[in-house]
Amino acid sequence: MAATSAPISSPPAAPRRRWSPARRREAIQGYLYITPWFIGFLFLIVGPVIASLYLSLTTYTIISPPVFIGFENYVRAFTNDKLFIKSMGNTLYYVVFSVPFSISISLLLALLLDQGLRFTKIFRTLFFLPSITPVVASVLLWRWIFQPDVGVVNYMLSLIGIQGPAWLGSTQWVKPTLIIMGLWGSVGGSQMIIFLAGLQAIPSDLYEVAAIDGAGPFQRFRSVTLPMLTPSIFFNLILSIIAAFRIFTAAYIATQGGPAYSSLFFVLYLFFNAFKFMNMGYASAMAWVLFVIVLALTAFQFRMSRRWVYYEAGD
Amino acid sequence: MTTATTTNSTKPAKRAAFVSARKAVTGWGQPVVYTLLVVLSAAFTFPFIWTVLTALKAPHEIFRFPPVFIPEQLLWDNFAEVWRQAPFLTFLKNTLIVAGLSIMGDIVTASLVAYGFARFRFPGKEVLFLLVLSVLILPEEVTIIPQFLIYRTLGWVDTLKPLILPAFLGGGAFNIFLLRQFFLTIPRDLDEAAMIDGAGSLRILWQILIPLAKPAMATVAIFSFLFHWNDFFRPLIYLNSIDNFTLSLGLRFFQTSADSGGKPMQHLLMAASVMMTIPVIALFFSMQGYFIEGITMSGIKR
Numbered sequence: 362m363a364a365t366s367a368p369i370s371s372p373p374a375a376p377r378r379r380w381s382p383a384r385r386r387e388a389i390q391g392y393l394y395i396t397p398w399f400i401g402f403l404f405l406i407v408g409p410v411i412a413s414l415y416l417s418l419t420t421y422t423i424i425s426p427p428v429f430i431g432f433e434n435y436v437r438a439f440t441n442d443k444l445f446i447k448s449m450g451n452t453l454y455y456v457v458f459s460v461p462f463s464i465s466i467s468l469l470l471a472l473l474l475d476q477g478l479r480f481t482k483i484f485r486t487l488f489f490l491p492s493i494t495p496v497v498a499s500v501l502l503w504r505w506i507f508q509p510d511v512g513v514v515n516y517m518l519s520l521i522g523i524q525g526p527a528w529l530g531s532t533q534w535v536k537p538t539l540i541i542m543g544l545w546g547s548v549g550g551s552q553m554i555i556f557l558a559g560l561q562a563i564p565s566d567l568y569e570v571a572a573i574d575g576a577g578p579f580q581r582f583r584s585v586t587l588p589m590l591t592p593s594i595f596f597n598l599i600l601s602i603i604a605a606f607r608i609f610t611a612a613y614i615a616t617q618g619g620p621a622y623s624s625l626f627f628v629l630y631l632f633f634n635a636f637k638f639m640n641m642g643y644a645s646a647m648a649w650v651l652f653v654i655v656l657a658l659t660a661f662q663f664r665m666s667r668r669w670v671y672y673e674a675g676d
Numbered sequence: 677m678t679t680a681t682t683t684n685s686t687k688p689a690k691r692a693a694f695v696s697a698r699k700a701v702t703g704w705g706q707p708v709v710y711t712l713l714v715v716l717s718a719a720f721t722f723p724f725i726w727t728v729l730t731a732l733k734a735p736h737e738i739f740r741f742p743p744v745f746i747p748e749q750l751l752w753d754n755f756a757e758v759w760r761q762a763p764f765l766t767f768l769k770n771t772l773i774v775a776g777l778s779i780m781g782d783i784v785t786a787s788l789v790a791y792g793f794a795r796f797r798f799p800g801k802e803v804l805f806l807l808v809l810s811v812l813i814l815p816e817e818v819t820i821i822p823q824f825l826i827y828r829t830l831g832w833v834d835t836l837k838p839l840i841l842p843a844f845l846g847g848g849a850f851n852i853f854l855l856r857q858f859f860l861t862i863p864r865d866l867d868e869a870a871m872i873d874g875a876g877s878l879r880i881l882w883q884i885l886i887p888l889a890k891p892a893m894a895t896v897a898i899f900s901f902l903f904h905w906n907d908f909f910r911p912l913i914y915l916n917s918i919d920n921f922t923l924s925l926g927l928r929f930f931q932t933s934a935d936s937g938g939k940p941m942q943h944l945l946m947a948a949s950v951m952m953t954i955p956v957i958a959l960f961f962s963m964q965g966y967f968i969e970g971i972t973m974s975g976i977k978r
Contacts, residue, residue, distance in 0.1 A: 387796050394792025397785040401845025409822035476709050487717040493956050495906040497924045498949035502727040511741045554971040610908045648817040
């Protein structure tokens with residue numbers, strides 16, 4: 362690939378091959394084919410990333426040009442903005458409680474579907490449908506189910522003598538409620554399908570060997586299924602953590618961050634800053650904080666993965 | 677795609693092998709698994725059922741406690757009432773414009789770009805392909821503000837253009853990845869034979885690769901449709917006037933006006949939600965294989 366730099370006029374030097382006209386034509390065609398992507402990459406990704414980094418160092422409200430203020434936005438976020446800290450805390454709560462449930466429920470569903478029983482396809486469909494339901498629709502229906510006074514959940518609780526909470530209207534319950542809503546809309550989706558594919562890729566002779574060695578079902582799960590599934594778990598873990606950090610739509614529609622900011626998540630606050638208060642500079646700084654957190658977490662997970670993710674030799 | 681067809685055709689044999697050693701559930705285990713499956717799928721399905729039941733209720737049945745489970749009379753007219761209450765036809769039209777053009781853009785540009793990466797040798801190819809994929813770990817929040825400012829300068833805010841344009845500039849990293857992987861599985865002999873016959877590269881793509889890659893194209897189209905049908909974040913940022921709303925924004929708009937109206941509107945909200953969900957579910961049922969395939973493809977080769 363480094364052969365490009367060979368000057369066209371010089372005589373063919375021994376190690377470097379001169380490009381034949383055909384090769385050159387091939388390269389030009391290749392570049393032409395990827396041009397649509399490249400234009401998009403420059404104008405919708407690279408440019409905006411640089412602009413966003415710059416804007417994060419300014420105060421900018423659209424009306425007047427951005428004013429450079431150094432790291433003030435970042436300093437203010439961490440030292441002088443209670444809502445920033447609050448939104449960070451809410452988001453961490455959401456991530457810490459939703460991700461483990463999300464991974465383990467998806468895995469459980471996949472394991473149940475992988476037992477080779479009849480009607481599996483029907484069950485798979487029923488688990489999958491919530492994940493393609495439009496978020497706006499799913500939030501509206503859950504809001505109605507969790508309605509404090511006449512909602513069906515509180516009615517069922519009343520049957521066993523429990524006075525249900527206000528759910529989305531309660532500072533204490535709003536996050537768990539949003540987590541339940543999020544789990545419903547995600548566990549049966551791509552995560553479960555990826556686990557299923559992972560399970561189906563486990564060679565059955567491993568189980569045979571384990572069975573001959575006298576391993577019971579639980580031991581087989583522990584010493585065959587789980588290790589063989591670690592690549593899928595790792596993949597799902599990375600994606601679900603990123604997705605959880607970015608929770609927005611459900612909270613925007615269901616609560617607008619309330620009550621008392623207890624569901625003000627990071628991206629929601631970012632959105633309000635950018636498009637409601639028009640603090641584009643501050644919002645850009647928030648976006649970079651989010652990016653750095655997500656990147657650091659992903660890198661950390663890749664490092665840790667060497668200890669627990671099992672890749673078959675030669676893979 | 678090829679693996680899926682082979683597993684399907686060898687299913688009986690494989691099933692038998694599963695049951696003997698691998699699928700441990702026999703005897704008392706079977707009823708336990710079935711029970712869990714039934715209970716869980718009931719829990720997953722209940723919200724849908726409750727929504728449909730609510731959508732068919734009369735206004736006076738909505739706020740009754742204990743709740744009415746089966747409405748006295750099934751008011752199918754609620755579904756029609758939704759269309760009279762809010763301009764859902766406009767919302768639908770806008771959504772179809774965005775989704776339709778984006779699907780076109782995604783398919784055309786993602787195939788061109790994927791073809792470039794799959795079939796041509798050029799300096800820097802590996803690095804450029806890594807750059808394609810790098811976008812997958814970049815949170816959209818980082819680029820959305822400058823993008824908004826760009827579109828604002830172009831005077832495109834409150835038009836559908838910002839929602840459509842990206843599809844024509846690369847068609848999305850995942851789509852490029854998916855199509856490239858698929859093109860790589862198609863033997864080069866076919867291209868070469870066509871080339872000897874004097875076909876240009878564009879004709880090879882159009883007449884050989886794309887017809888062979890129909891399943892991958894369908895997967896791209898489906899996910900593209902799903903994304904645009906369900907997308908809320910970008911329409912929320914770019915669209916201001918009701919005439920330009922897509923369905924998800926329109927449904928949200930309908931909700932806020934219903935909430936502030938004082939009259940019980942839950943049945944209509946639920947009816948609107950049901951109508952917005954039905955096309956997606958119908959799509960899933962008619963193209964189940966592609967869904968599963970597309971997701972599985974994203975999980976491998978990572």
